[in-house]
Amino acid sequence: MYLIMATVTYDHATRLYPGTERPAVDQLNLHVEDGEFLVLVGPSGCGKSTSLRMLAGLEDVNGGNIYIGDRDVTDVQPKDRDIAMVFQNYALYPHMSVADNMGFALKIAGNPKADIRQRVEEAAKILDLTEYLDRKPKALSGGQRQRVAMGRAIVRQPQVFLMDEPLSNLDAKLRVQTRTQIASLQRRLGVTTVYVTHDQTEALTMGDRIAVLKDGLLQQVGTPRDMYDTPANVFVAGFIGSPAMNLATFSVTDGAAQVGSARIPLERETLAKVTEADKGHVTVGFRPEALDVVGQATESAFPVEVNIVEELGSDAFVYGTLKGELASEAHLTSGAGDNQVIVRIDPRNVPQKGERLYVSIRPGQAHVFSSATGERLS
């Protein structure tokens, strides 16, 4: 099929809403490659929709620039940007064939009939709709109707697809299915796509790369692996991954991070990055799967009292409370709440509620962050 691809570049792009004090999007620098699937993710109000709308031309840019390919589109009208907002509306016309439902916008634009039919057929092939082209929408299932809507965007051959939480009004099951469909369709089409979601799992499973935003500021951009293995700061560490990473305060003593019995040797470069502002502390992050259940006598083991066990087939997690000295000093947080620690355990060997486990952080699997700035040190 056709491939008109384009990069997307945000260059210090800023949006300050009238009557507000802080920019909703603050000096965003982001480059999306040709054909790439980039996901903007972050908690509610972080500025992801605003960023997308700036690219779509729906929001004024108060500072910086936005480029599609080499073209500065900062002041270009939405309809002249050669982008398509997908899933915005997909009401199908009952009297028109599926082919006409997909191609009518081209007809309005005055494209020749033969050209329209060719584009529609190509899109239908990709969308698995070929045999329905001359039928009425009534003959289609819900999923197929949604693909016709996607077809409407595809036949226009835009340079960029934009999607803002397109799955938010689907139920959980359909959401997972549609997620996979969109991702594989995008790979087949190879059209540069910017996708907004608040759901980090959706981001991790769909994106070639992910951009995490918080309070209008870009926190980190990278592949799902990058985000998972080397989160750039405490926020990203806590936001990406499910269940969430455990984060605790350790003191730096004798070349190691220590709290209670838990002790993590620190690399020399890590140590060198600790500054006075950190006041002798670092924030240590460890994922539930970076903890081993060990014997009480094991050096650096620490006690956890089991509150709940969550069994998810091949995985099981303990949500527990820290005990001993750690409890008062570690200021531990996790997705489960303050002083709660999450531990992945062997699903064939599940402890009882109230039981006490001893766990230790697997060597090399701790993430170390500055306690002053939250930036990654390790």
Place this chain on the structure above:
Amino acid sequence: MGGVTVQNLQITASNPDPALLDLPWDIPLEQWPAETLAALPRGISRHIVRFVRLSGRVIAIKEIGESVAYREFELLRQLRRLEVPSVVPVGVITGRKDADGERLEAVLITEHLQFSLPYRALFSQALRPDTATRLIDALAVLLVRLHLVGFYWGDVSLSNTLFRRDAETFAAFLVDAETGDLHRELSPGQRSYDLDLARTNIIGELMDLAAGELLDEDVDEVAIGDALVERYNELWEALTVSESFDSNERWRVAARIEQLNTLGFDVGELAITTDIDGTTVQIQPKVVDAGHHSRRLLRLTGLDVQENQARRLLNDLDSFRAAAERQNDDEEFVAHDWLSGVFEPTIQAVPRDLRRKLEPAQLFHEILDHRWFTSERAGRDVPMAEATQSYVDDVLRHRPDEKAILGLAPGETDELFG
């Protein structure tokens, strides 16, 4: 409530009607029994929408995701507060379960807009040839009003708009706020995207009617879509553009206000700036409110009607005043006499069972038209009472009932919209 399933319905409504609880919430809306439903025409939609008679009125029920339902409910409430013509939200119901305990979709309930005419019914009724133009004009006014209050619609279409007769024109109401967003102020990009989407959707909807052979062959779909863009831009410009003139041309301030009044808008706030040496003046309307004539009529008579109906009624009031040579009397007194001596007797002269076919103000407007027409034919001034009688016998009796049932367009069945 049917079945053995215990429903745990959550009703969010500002003023819940207990009769709501008697509806069969444990059945998917698509399968509701015909006797519960009111067979009124609808536009195209993705969700299942049905009308139901309830406590002497009709409500519209739409099955839709829970969070979207609450969002749309809230937006419709805000639009109402901003006095933009839109359907009135009644409530949201969640927690539905069927007889097997399976979860059913939440619903958004709105009041059915009385006397509203979906475009599919209008276009296929073979009304006067300029119907399309008048519908487009009405939609342009609605879109401008929405944009003035900062509402970005996101899915402007004929299906998402309802039309009501408004004297010889139409008034448009927003029906589907699902994709909308309220902002402090819209950017030019948001307005132009909304307008472009409106154009595409309208042309698509007309092409659909044409494909179903429900549209006159001479209709040019693209030209109608383009007309919306043109009308919108003209109106937006008239309402918002800033103009400069020499300081000795100050009459232009009053002229601008009058121009806006003629367009049906009141000027709530006008920014006037002069340059340092005071030779040029610049004016720009900052706050404009639609409904100039309907507000004036409401103040004078208590009648709450649409803008162009109000214009027509006010004209009749003016002729009444002139004919009675009461130009120097207090306007309120004259209006009171016109109401009790002209308007009310005219409406009451229409038999009760026919009165429900049209709104009273629309009836009055049509009777005025009819009177003009019969007077011309008879070559004399036909009195109001006589005109009313002839209107009832020759026109009204043969008109479809627009309060309740219009039926789908010929050749259309419910399944089309599956």
